[in-house]
Amino acid sequence: MFTETPISRQKQRTENIVRILLLVVTSLMILPLLLIIGYLLYKALPVLSLEFLFTNPKDNMRAGGLWAPFLGTIYLVVVSLLVSAPIGVLAAVYLNEYARENWFTRITNLAVVNLAGVPSIVHALFGVGAFVLFAGLGESILAASLTLAIMTLPVIIASTTEALKAVPMSFREACWNLGATRWQTIRRIVLPNSISGILTGVILQVSRAAGETAPIMFTGAVFYKSIAEGDLFAYNITEQCMALSLHLFTISTQVPDVTEGIPYGTAIVLVATVLLVNAASIALRVYLRTRKKW
Amino acid sequence: MNTNGNRNSQTAPVIEINDLTVRYGDTPALNGISFDVYKNEILGIIGPAQSGKTTLLKVINRTLEFTAGTTVEGSVKLDGVDVNTVGDVYGLRRRIGMVLPLPVGLPLSIYDNVAFAPRTAGVRAKSELDEIVERCLQQAALWDEVKDRLNTLGTKLSGGQQQRLTIARALSHQPEILCLDEFSIAVDPITTMRIEDVLKELRAEMTILLVTNLIQQAKRLANRTAFMLNGDLVEIDTTDVIFSDSPGSQATYDYVNGNFG
Numbered sequence: 001m002f003t004e005t006p007i008s009r010q011k012q013r014t015e016n017i018v019r020i021l022l023l024v025v026t027s028l029m030i031l032p033l034l035l036i037i038g039y040l041l042y043k044a045l046p047v048l049s050l051e052f053l054f055t056n057p058k059d060n061m062r063a064g065g066l067w068a069p070f071l072g073t074i075y076l077v078v079v080s081l082l083v084s085a086p087i088g089v090l091a092a093v094y095l096n097e098y099a100r101e102n103w104f105t106r107i108t109n110l111a112v113v114n115l116a117g118v119p120s121i122v123h124a125l126f127g128v129g130a131f132v133l134f135a136g137l138g139e140s141i142l143a144a145s146l147t148l149a150i151m152t153l154p155v156i157i158a159s160t161t162e163a164l165k166a167v168p169m170s171f172r173e174a175c176w177n178l179g180a181t182r183w184q185t186i187r188r189i190v191l192p193n194s195i196s197g198i199l200t201g202v203i204l205q206v207s208r209a210a211g212e213t214a215p216i217m218f219t220g221a222v223f224y225k226s227i228a229e230g231d232l233f234a235y236n237i238t239e240q241c242m243a244l245s246l247h248l249f250t251i252s253t254q255v256p257d258v259t260e261g262i263p264y265g266t267a268i269v270l271v272a273t274v275l276l277v278n279a280a281s282i283a284l285r286v287y288l289r290t291r292k293k294w
Numbered sequence: 295m296n297t298n299g300n301r302n303s304q305t306a307p308v309i310e311i312n313d314l315t316v317r318y319g320d321t322p323a324l325n326g327i328s329f330d331v332y333k334n335e336i337l338g339i340i341g342p343a344q345s346g347k348t349t350l351l352k353v354i355n356r357t358l359e360f361t362a363g364t365t366v367e368g369s370v371k372l373d374g375v376d377v378n379t380v381g382d383v384y385g386l387r388r389r390i391g392m393v394l395p396l397p398v399g400l401p402l403s404i405y406d407n408v409a410f411a412p413r414t415a416g417v418r419a420k421s422e423l424d425e426i427v428e429r430c431l432q433q434a435a436l437w438d439e440v441k442d443r444l445n446t447l448g449t450k451l452s453g454g455q456q457q458r459l460t461i462a463r464a465l466s467h468q469p470e471i472l473c474l475d476e477f478s479i480a481v482d483p484i485t486t487m488r489i490e491d492v493l494k495e496l497r498a499e500m501t502i503l504l505v506t507n508l509i510q511q512a513k514r515l516a517n518r519t520a521f522m523l524n525g526d527l528v529e530i531d532t533t534d535v536i537f538s539d540s541p542g543s544q545a546t547y548d549y550v551n552g553n554f555g
Binding site for chain 1: 357362363384394400401402410413414464
């Protein structure tokens with residue numbers, strides 16, 4: 001009854017082929033990442049040092065370090081998150097916990113989905129019109145951050161909604177049966193048990209915001225600006241700043257005779273910043289999951 | 295076991311349900327049912343799936359409002375007051391203890407599970423909360439098993455313990471009415487018996503609506519039993535009559551005796 005038959009051999013063969021095929025495809029996916037990082041590191045090694053990170057670009061950006069663009073990127077990311085995280089999370093809480101299924105919520109959800117699909121260059125033009133010109137912010141860190149915030153908002157709403165949906169409906173029903181209001185239910189049960197998912201969703205948006213060039217190049221990022229080295233408060237958010245992504249673009253395409261390692265070093269710092277933030281979010285998720293309560 | 299078949303005429307009803315019709319969208323769930331529930335009785339509600347038992351309970355404590363697209367006609371009165379006109383719906387829900395089919399330990403400690411409702415109602419004093427927690431866990435026959443670990447998570451208890459925790463939680467706001475919706479569905483027979491003993495004692499203090507798929511459970515516990523079918527109330531009478539050889543309806547006889555359909 002359990003002996004091999006031609007059909008069972010055939011099935012086993014197909015199974016093996018499929019498994020190997022899938023494994024190869026998956027490995028191919030990892031390969032580019034390893035190649036990119038490996039190649040960048042190899043090329044950037046001559047210039048990488050702490051000094052590279054903490055000095056301003058010099059000599060029309062043909063030499064020196066990354067301090068001004070690095071700090072600028074941090075400013076842009078932090079300010080945009082300060083705006084988009086609370087708005088996005090609160091909007092998601094409303095849509096998921098309060099809103100009834102009607103035309104308003106349908107339109108809002110549609111808007112969120114479509115906003116997520118808008119190309120970043122279009123966000124940039126919107127930012128120029130809305131924040132730089134109409135709101136009168138001028139080209140500034142604030143205007144650029146707000147543009148980035150608009151861009152990350154829909155994704156934060158989507159990831160927060162996912163996290164809220166992961167809290168079982170039965171918890172909410174139990175609370176309502178006990179005479180708790182919606183808000184009491186949200187504050188005591190829903191938010192404490194979805195905060196890990198919400199936070200990781202928010203943090204992952206940092207990487208997107210940090211890497212974007214288009215939305216900031218017309219709204220606040222500047223070709224060159226010299227700031228106090230090592231001073232974390234060197235920028236004023238009503239003024240323009242440099243940014244890693246734009247800096248990489250300019251020294252790679254606009255400036256002749258740049259020391260060869262510098263663009264690669266810039267790329268490595270940009271990638272490392274993003275990866276560090278992602279790693280932090282993964283660590284946070286793992287830590288909070290060990291405290292999962294059901 | 296039933297001795298209270300005629301209490302109808304003696305006491306004023308606690309719950310008066312009058313011509314209650316509920317629809318989910320266009321789908322009818324309850325078709326104009328009417329009956330009264332009397333103080334300190336256990337009213338068994340039996341009937342196959344889709345007969346509207348759970349919907350009925352949700353109308354009484356107005357949690358049906360959380361389901362979109364429902365329409366409710368007719369009235370449900372609690373002590374003579376229409377539940378749809380009460381000003382404080384949260385207070386209304388606290389007058390009714392609700393136990394759902396699957397045990398739900400909230401992701402809080404055992405202590406916080408039971409203290410949840412009193413806290414949302416504004417009780418802050420530690421001594422008062424301690425007292426409520428101990429009394430309710432005692433009533434739910436869970437105290438002896440958990441008294442040394444009140445700070446562990448309620449979700450880590452076994453299914454049967456969680457269901458007793460759910461009952462303790464439902465008792466924590468001192469309800470006048472306790473609704474149990476197929477509470478024994480996820481509980482082993484021994485635990486079921488322990489909870490049934492608990493219910494027999496609670497009858498002295500409150501009115502109990504017992505929705506159950508275990509027909510024998512209604513027979514063991516209920517003073518009166520209602521038989522529902524496809525959103526209609528087929529018949530409601532003393533448990534003795536429902537389980538006799540000649541209940542008011544042939545459908546009741548068939549359902550109770552297991553030769554339904």
